[in-house]
Amino acid sequence: MPFELPDWARAALRGVTPEEIEQVLRARRRWARPSTGAPIQVTLIAGRTTSGRPLVIATREISPFTAIVISARELTGADLAVYEEWEEGTDEPFNG
Incomplete structure (x- = not known):
């Protein structure tokens, strides 16, 4: 899905x-x-940058195959812990 950053x-x-x-x-x-x-329905997308920095990005779908980025921040604290737990349960390790 294409994402736009207004x-x-x-x-x-x-x-x-x-x-x-x-x-x-x-x-x-x-x-x-x-x-x-x-x-207002948004989707939060957590992931890592190529350098390994964990971010969460808030997006909103504006048409069937297009979404806009509303905001982004670094994952920290309890949010980071939940994300790292999800990472541990996936089958592909982060390689940067």
């Missing part, structure tokens, strides 16, 4: 580059988790 979302990025977002969205191993409950 100018307003790019301007709001703090500590994450558009290149890192692209690396995670193109990564072979990424963990997509659809939101539940809110009227």
Whole structure:
């Protein structure tokens, strides 16, 4: 699915580059988790950059095969622990 990074979302990025977002969205191993409950449906995609930095990216589908990036941040704390547990249970180790 193609992902677009709107100018307003790019301007709001703090500590994450558009290149890192692209690396995670193109990564072979990424963990997509659809939101539940809110009227605006988003999908959170966790993954690692080519250097191994763990990020989570919030996306929203705007048409059947196109989504926009809403925001991105580094995974830390309990969120990182859950992601690392998911990584351990997958069959492909991260190679960078």
